[in-house]
Amino acid sequence: xxxxxxxxxxxxxxxxxxxxxxxxxxxxxxxxxxxxxxxxxxxxxxxxxxxxxxxxxxxxxxxxxxxxxxxxxxxxxxxxxxxxxxxxxxxxxxxxxxxxxxxxxxxxxxxxxxxxxxxxxxxxxxxxxxxxxxxxxxxxxxxxxxxxxxxxxxxxxxxxxxxxxxxxxxxxxxxxxxxxxxxxxxxxxxxxxxxxxxxxxxxxx
Amino acid sequence: xxxxxxxxxxxxxxxxxxxxxxxxxxxxxxxxxxxxxxxxxxxxxxxxxxxxxxxxxxxxxxxxxxxxxxxxxxxxxxxxxxxxxxxxxxxxxxxxxxxxxxxxxxxxxxxxxxxxxxxxxxxxxxxxxxxxxxxxxxxxxxxxxxxxxxxxxxxxxxxxxxxxxxxxxxxxxxxxxxxxxxxxxxxxxxxxxxxxxxxxxxxxx
DNA sequence: TCCTCGTTGCACACTGGTGTGCAATCTACT
DNA sequence: AGTAGATTGCACACCAGTGTGCAACGAGGA
Numbered sequence: 356x357x358x359x360x361x362x363x364x365x366x367x368x369x370x371x372x373x374x375x376x377x378x379x380x381x382x383x384x385x386x387x388x389x390x391x392x393x394x395x396x397x398x399x400x401x402x403x404x405x406x407x408x409x410x411x412x413x414x415x416x417x418x419x420x421x422x423x424x425x426x427x428x429x430x431x432x433x434x435x436x437x438x439x440x441x442x443x444x445x446x447x448x449x450x451x452x453x454x455x456x457x458x459x460x461x462x463x464x465x466x467x468x469x470x471x472x473x474x475x476x477x478x479x480x481x482x483x484x485x486x487x488x489x490x491x492x493x494x495x496x497x498x499x500x501x502x503x504x505x506x507x508x509x510x511x512x513x514x515x516x517x518x519x520x521x522x523x524x525x526x527x528x529x530x531x532x533x534x535x536x537x538x539x540x541x542x543x544x545x546x547x548x549x550x551x552x553x554x555x556x557x558x559x560x
Numbered sequence: 561x562x563x564x565x566x567x568x569x570x571x572x573x574x575x576x577x578x579x580x581x582x583x584x585x586x587x588x589x590x591x592x593x594x595x596x597x598x599x600x601x602x603x604x605x606x607x608x609x610x611x612x613x614x615x616x617x618x619x620x621x622x623x624x625x626x627x628x629x630x631x632x633x634x635x636x637x638x639x640x641x642x643x644x645x646x647x648x649x650x651x652x653x654x655x656x657x658x659x660x661x662x663x664x665x666x667x668x669x670x671x672x673x674x675x676x677x678x679x680x681x682x683x684x685x686x687x688x689x690x691x692x693x694x695x696x697x698x699x700x701x702x703x704x705x706x707x708x709x710x711x712x713x714x715x716x717x718x719x720x721x722x723x724x725x726x727x728x729x730x731x732x733x734x735x736x737x738x739x740x741x742x743x744x745x746x747x748x749x750x751x752x753x754x755x756x757x758x759x760x761x762x763x764x765x
Numbered sequence: 766t767c768c769t770c771g772t773t774g775c776a777c778a779c780t781g782g783t784g785t786g787c788a789a790t791c792t793a794c795t
Numbered sequence: 796a797g798t799a800g801a802t803t804g805c806a807c808a809c810c811a812g813t814g815t816g817c818a819a820c821g822a823g824g825a
Contacts (some may be wrong), residue, residue, distance in 0.1 A: 372802095549708050613772060
């Protein structure tokens with residue numbers, strides 16, 4: 356009876372199990388990103404696994420989507436808090452935010468489509484904290500006269516990151532072109548002059 | 561045998577039939593706009609009609625969506641060609657375009673969601689002519705140095721009217737606030753300076 | 766009055782996805 | 796070797812939506 360309290364990795368058994376679980380999650384992002392209406396069977400076969408196995412890890416389709424959303428929220432929150440803590444100008448912070456958010460947004464673009472219909476409410480609720488952080492950043496920009504004030508911060512931030520996701524979901528999602536487009540476009544719509552916007556993306560190409 | 565060639569309205573029979581048909585179409589926009597996954601049954605009951613009757617007018621769900629899309633294309637094309645023909649500056653033309661497109665975009669916002677998944681291809685194909693007219697307008701703006709050139713006209717126009725639809729689909733779709741927000745935001749992202757943009761929407765409040 | 770035709774209500778078959786149950790299998794750990 | 800547990804393959808019931816068929820019903824038109 357030599358139990359090491361709570362064993363860190365109980366061994367290669369649980370590891371391989373976690374691997375398949377993670378593979379299912381990763382693949383689910385691709386498959387659902389391609390077609391949000393894809394079924395559990397599509398996800399399973401894409402992960403090289405049987406449908407029954409997927410249900411072993413995620414009792415229902417909602418559980419899968421929820422886990423995916425949790426991941427997205429975690430990653431996005433990490434980027435946002437870090438950027439928010441910096442003392443750079445709001446527009447520079449936003450540019451860096453989009454640049455770093457880009458891979459994440461592209462990866463989780465499926466959530467944009469999944470937000471309406473069936474799971475919309477669940478996803479919307481989990482995205483609350485992210486929305487707040489986003490609004491904070493925009494509000495800071497408005498207070499320092501860096502961003503325009505034609506719309507309240509809450510709405511403006513929603514529209515701006517909606518654009519980022521929309522571009523991440525469009526045809527130009529490949530390569531760095533998409534990231535540039537998303538950054539410049541969102542900066543422009545935030546009221547940043549074109550010259551300043553292009554200069555900001557030039558910094559971190 | 562007093563047949564008046566092709567009778568304009570064969571009488572009150574066909575009229576009442578067309579009425580129910582139109583009512584089905586109108587209601588379908590509302591219902592599908594609320595939930596793009598709504599079924600024929602939902603549309604039918606919302607139209608005060610039995611499911612079987614809907615199938616009498618539209619043999620399949622795709623036929624319904626196609627007819628809806630045809631309507632949208634017709635209305636949007638009308639607005640676009642008219643605005644495109646004007647000799648006003650491109651930014652002023654765009655402002656007028658959004659202002660007049662707004663009710664239409666809001667009404668047909670469901671097409672945004674329906675564009676992916678199942679009917680996406682059909683809708684996308686029918687929207688081709690609209691896309692071209694849109695790109696023409698943006699290109700004109702870029703050629704006259706009114707719009708920014710950080711993106712090619714084809715893509716920029718897509719992103720810009722994507723934003724208009726996105727705002728039409730959001731919470732602030734009610735009242736004139738949405739129209740203002742959509743106009744200013746799209747103008748900004750097209751590279752129009754903030755002062756000019758606000759002046760343009762002020763003109764036609 | 767009779768006829769036409771849109772509408773209705775009910776039936777049905779078909780499809781596709783969901784979630785569950787269970788015995789068999791394979792493999793890492795003891 | 797023996798065992799626990801993840802995975803598999805196949806079964807099933809269930810549900811929701813689609814599209815069709817057909818015998819009524821009911822109001823406008825000949």
